[in-house]
Amino acid sequence: xxAPLLEIDNLHVTVDGREILRGLSxxxxxxxxxxxxxxxxxxxxxxxYVIAGxxxxxxxxxxxxxxxxDVLEMEPEERSHAGLFLAFQYPLEIPGVGTNTFLRTAYNxxxxxxxxxxxxxxxxxxxxxxxxxxxxxxxxxxxxxxNVGFSGGExxxxxxLQMALLEPALAVLDxxxxxxxxxxxxxxxxxxxxxxxxxxxxxxxTHYQRLLSYIVPDxxxxxxxxxxxxxxxxxxxxxxxxxxxxDLIRExx
Amino acid sequence: xxxEASLAGFAEGFDAALSGLxxxxxxxxxxxxxxxxxxxxxxxxxxxxxxxxxxxRFLSRHAFGPAPTGLVDGDVAGxxxxxxxxxxxxxxxxxxxxxxxxxxxxxxxPHGVTVSGLANALAKPDATGLVGLLGxxxxxxxxxxxxxxxxxxEDGFLLDVPAGVAVPGPIRIIHVIQPGKDAFAVHPRHxxxxxxxxxxxxxxxHIGGDGAASFVNAVxxxxxxxxxxxxxxxxxxxALQGLEVQRVHAHVARDARFESFVLAIGGQLTRHESVVTxxxxxxxxxxxxxxxxxxxxxxxxxxxxxxxxxxxLSRQVFKGVLDDRARGVFQGKIKVDRLAQKTDGHQLNxxxxxxxxxxxxxxxxxxxxxxxxxCSHGATAGEIDGDALFYLRSRGVPETAARxxxxxxxxAEALAEISDDGVRDRFGAMVDxxxxxxxxxxxxx
Numbered sequence: 001x002x003a004p005l006l007e008i009d010n011l012h013v014t015v016d017g018r019e020i021l022r023g024l025s026x027x028x029x030x031x032x033x034x035x036x037x038x039x040x041x042x043x044x045x046x047x048x049y050v051i052a053g054x055x056x057x058x059x060x061x062x063x064x065x066x067x068x069x070d071v072l073e074m075e076p077e078e079r080s081h082a083g084l085f086l087a088f089q090y091p092l093e094i095p096g097v098g099t100n101t102f103l104r105t106a107y108n109x110x111x112x113x114x115x116x117x118x119x120x121x122x123x124x125x126x127x128x129x130x131x132x133x134x135x136x137x138x139x140x141x142x143x144x145x146x147n148v149g150f151s152g153g154e155x156x157x158x159x160x161l162q163m164a165l166l167e168p169a170l171a172v173l174d175x176x177x178x179x180x181x182x183x184x185x186x187x188x189x190x191x192x193x194x195x196x197x198x199x200x201x202x203x204x205x206t207h208y209q210r211l212l213s214y215i216v217p218d219x220x221x222x223x224x225x226x227x228x229x230x231x232x233x234x235x236x237x238x239x240x241x242x243x244x245x246x247d248l249i250r251e252x253x
Numbered sequence: 254x255x256x257e258a259s260l261a262g263f264a265e266g267f268d269a270a271l272s273g274l275x276x277x278x279x280x281x282x283x284x285x286x287x288x289x290x291x292x293x294x295x296x297x298x299x300x301x302x303x304x305x306x307x308x309x310r311f312l313s314r315h316a317f318g319p320a321p322t323g324l325v326d327g328d329v330a331g332x333x334x335x336x337x338x339x340x341x342x343x344x345x346x347x348x349x350x351x352x353x354x355x356x357x358x359x360x361x362x363p364h365g366v367t368v369s370g371l372a373n374a375l376a377k378p379d380a381t382g383l384v385g386l387l388g389x390x391x392x393x394x395x396x397x398x399x400x401x402x403x404x405x406x407e408d409g410f411l412l413d414v415p416a417g418v419a420v421p422g423p424i425r426i427i428h429v430i431q432p433g434k435d436a437f438a439v440h441p442r443h444x445x446x447x448x449x450x451x452x453x454x455x456x457x458x459h460i461g462g463d464g465a466a467s468f469v470n471a472v473x474x475x476x477x478x479x480x481x482x483x484x485x486x487x488x489x490x491x492a493l494q495g496l497e498v499q500r501v502h503a504h505v506a507r508d509a510r511f512e513s514f515v516l517a518i519g520g521q522l523t524r525h526e527s528v529v530t531x532x533x534x535x536x537x538x539x540x541x542x543x544x545x546x547x548x549x550x551x552x553x554x555x556x557x558x559x560x561x562x563x564x565x566l567s568r569q570v571f572k573g574v575l576d577d578r579a580r581g582v583f584q585g586k587i588k589v590d591r592l593a594q595k596t597d598g599h600q601l602n603x604x605x606x607x608x609x610x611x612x613x614x615x616x617x618x619x620x621x622x623x624x625x626x627x628c629s630h631g632a633t634a635g636e637i638d639g640d641a642l643f644y645l646r647s648r649g650v651p652e653t654a655a656r657x658x659x660x661x662x663x664x665a666e667a668l669a670e671i672s673d674d675g676v677r678d679r680f681g682a683m684v685d686x687x688x689x690x691x692x693x694x695x696x697x698x
Contacts, residue, residue: 052647055639080649092644096662105658106648113649145662162648 003068005030005201006051006170011062013043013050013226020046022226023062028170031198035212035237036205038223039245044205045089047223048174051203052086053079066170080106081113083169087159087176094146099158102146103128107165131164135191153184160191167195172203177211189214209241224249259294261312263401263438275407276375282388286403293397305582305614306553311496311522315436315466320349329429329462330356336458338675340422343368347428350439350469351408361422367413368424371442374411384411386444390474390502398498402472406442409471412455416448416478423673426457430492432464443473447481447509454484454673461492461520468496475503475511479533482510486676488683490519500526507533507562514671515542516680517552517573518687524553524582531558531565531593538567541670543680545687546579546611553582560593560623569600572667574660575611576691583632586618593623600630605637605663653692661688 006028013021020043028034038044050057051064053076064071071079094102107127108118119127132139137157147155156176163171173192177185192202192215204215212220212234220236221228224245229252230236240248267287271280296302297309333346333356345368346356352370359368374384391399410426428441447453461467469491477483483503491497497520505511517523529538544552552575558567569585587598604613615632637659645655664684671677 052643054643054647075652076643076646077649077651077655080647086647088644092638092641094641094644094659094662096665097658102645102648102658105650105654106645109649109651109654166649 004028005067006203007063007065009063009065011050011064012060013046014058014060015046015056019060020226021050024223024227026221026228028201028203030169030201032219033196033202033204033215033217034219034221035217036203036221036223036228037207037209037237037240040207042223043226044207044223045174048086048172048205051079051084051172052076077109080166081110085163085166085168085171087156087163087171087173089175089178091147091155091159093148095148097146098142099144099146100125100128100142103142103162103165106162110166128165131161134194135161135164136187137161152179153181153187156180156184156188157191160188164191164195167200169199170201170203171195172205174205175207176204177206177208185211186214209237212237222248222252224252229253255291255294258313259297259309260291261295261309262316263295263405264291267404274405275372276384278384279375279387283404286400289395289400290397290404292395296397302555302584305584306522306524306551308496308498308524311551312468315468317436317438317466317468320351320437320439321433322351323348323431326431329431329460332460333427333429336427336460337425338423341425342420342422344425344427345370345410347408347410347426347441349429349431349437349467350441363418363420365415366418366420367411369411371409371411371444372407386446386474386476387442388474390476390504391472398470399472399500402440402442402470405440406472407440409442409444411443412445412453414447414451414453416451418448418451420453423454423456426455428457428459430459430461430467430469430495432462432467432492432494434465436466436468438468438470441469441471443471445473445475445483445485447477447483449478450480451478452482455486456676457485457487459487459489459491459497459520461490461495463493466494466496466521467492469498471497471499473499473501475501477503477505477509477511479506480508481506482512484512484673486513486671486673486680487515487525488680489515489517489523489525490683491523492520495520496522498524498526501528503527503529503538505529505531505533505536505538508535509533510537510539512539512672513541514676514680515554516683517542517544517554518683520550522551522553524555526555528557529559529567531560531562531567534562535564536562537565539670540568541570541667543664543667543684544571544573544581545684546573546581547576547691548579549577550579551582552579553584555582555584557586557588558598560587560589560596560598563592563594563596565593566597567599568670569602570667570670571601572603572605572664573613574605574607574664575613576607578608578610578612580611581613583613583615583617585616585630586620587628587630589619589621589623589626589628591622594625596623596626596628598626598628602632603663604634605660606634607637607660653696657688657692661685
């Protein structure tokens with residue numbers, strides 16, 4: 001049996017001295033789509049940030065392995081080069097940096113890390129135009145500073161565009177559905193689905209079942225109080241929708 | 254009368270030297286200037302306007318003699334040549350404050366436009382015209398450094414554009430400080446006059462080498478007649494041990510536009526002081542700058558925009574990056590006269606501090622006597638945004654490259670104030686070079 005793509009084992013994380021994750025374990029195989037669902041404050045965002053390597057998250061116990069390697073020892077950019085991608089719940093605005101420059105810098109950083117020649121401006125523009133077309137993004141957006149003045153939908157589409165360019169082995173989508181109307185949600189979901197492949201996986205972190213109607217998961221996990229309290233197939237999300245978090249968590253306890 | 258120490262030797266030998274200084278007609282003005290200087294001496298931190306830039310302390314470390322005469326060395330000549338452009342309407346090169354005729358040229362100057370050195374103009378038998386403008390913009394001032402400049406000024410550039418003439422290319426002024434073994438001081442005086450509806454672009458490059466300390470105490474007087482438009486760009490990349498105080502006083506008439514931008518990137522101490530008077534209705538002032546400092550470099554921008562007439566517009570945009578123990582000073586003031594209704598005044602200062610030892614002192618001020626005005630000001634100082642940095646890194650951009658990108662983006666807002674595309678690109682490239690040094694230095698550390 002091949003090693004799982006992502007293996008989180010007994011993860012304990014504190015933020016400002018408060019324990020947020022309390023022994024979380026989760027294994028994602030190649031090609032699988034997992035959903036982690038949980039109420040507010042259950043540790044969903046902490047999980048995504050710890051995987052991506054944001055500062056301020058103190059791992060006190062446990063491990064995170066990606067393709068067998070210790071992720072926690074890697075810098076955020078190294079995790080990205082290795083094939084991890086976090087689609088942010090609140091994508092950052094970066095005034096003064098054009099979106100196209102940002103995308104090209106990121107894309108070429110990946111090429112460089114993999115020992116491939118960097119793409120020049122023209123070649124990159126051709127590539128990025130293919131991707132924007134598929135995602136229904138106007139070229140005009142590429143000229144604007146990263147996420148500055150973007151609507152909620154545009155910001156999320158920009159996240160998916162980055163994902164489409166970087167083609168990660170594992171995409172972590174942190175509440176990608178928040179702040180999206182149904183049309184924007186469909187576009188985003190289509191973008192994610194277009195990337196589905198036998199060797200690519202996704203971890204969809206969400207509060208609501210809604211997104212999972214469009215990105216159908218293979219496995220669903222309920223996160224409560226820093227731990228996975230229940231796991232199941234896609235029907236678990238539907239059960240959750242019917243019963244609500246409180247009942248489901250009580251049953252699991 | 255100030256004490257000996259605060260005069261820093263600048264009063265010594267003045268009486269004896271007076272007869273040898275150019276322009277007999279200026280003798281009285283020189284003596285009055287020296288008297289003004291002697292009254293207070295070199296300003297130090299007890300003087301409010303110099304509270305954050307203790308010039309007295311900076312100057313006290315050296316004994317400044319007169320500037321050495323000599324030839325431009327090969328390295329400097331190469332740098333000077335590289336600064337030229339085929340579009341230049343005129344080019345003047347000054348070495349240690351004195352015009353170097355061999356390196357200067359006036360290839361594309363329209364008829365009637367005067368570009369010359371001050372010393373040459375003063376040497377002419379009929380030294381009126383532009384020379385008559387000396388002191389008219391700054392007036393009879395009690396200011397100690399302007400007084401010192403008036404006392405000792407020898408050379409500088411004069412630009413006179415008659416009414417209705419648009420100078421087609423930039424007028425390039427290259428100031429070279431080539432330090433020797435001993436510290437020296439120069440006191441250049443520049444005069445710019447644009448007639449009604451005339452327009453011109455001046456690019457000043459201040460460059461220098463390494464060696465003993467130098468003190469440059471320059472004064473520029475600008476007069477813009479109705480509807481005139483001046484773009485005045487300065488690249489301050491002076492001598493390594495250079496202490497430069499550059500003062501510009503501009504008088505802007507009705508419908509005239511004054512645009513100024515300073516990139517302060519080199520030299521130990523720079524103080525760029527601008528006093529802009531919007532004297533007629535619908536005049537505009539755009540005073541901007543970017544400052545970069547490391548080690549113990551000191552970057553001071555002090556601006557006063559005086560709205561004396563209605564319907565005028567002014568913008569001050571200054572952004573800077575400070576590392577190590579560099580220190581920045583921003584003193585910006587918008588003063589609105591009782592008569593200056595419908596004033597639109599804006600002021601912004603932002604600093605990025607790359608180390609804990611770096612410091613910025615910002616003093617934004619509004620002084621408003623009219624009741625129907627729109628004025629705003631803002632000053633911020635901070636570190637690189639950690640969230641933005643993480644965002645870039647999470648996309649695979651290595652930390653150093655991500656930091657660099659964010660610093661460049663930060664400065665881009667200031668550079669965007671430059672309306673001349675060529676200058677904006679060139680200043681942008683200079684910032685890039687500084688960044689490369691900065692971050693390769695950090696990587697090596």
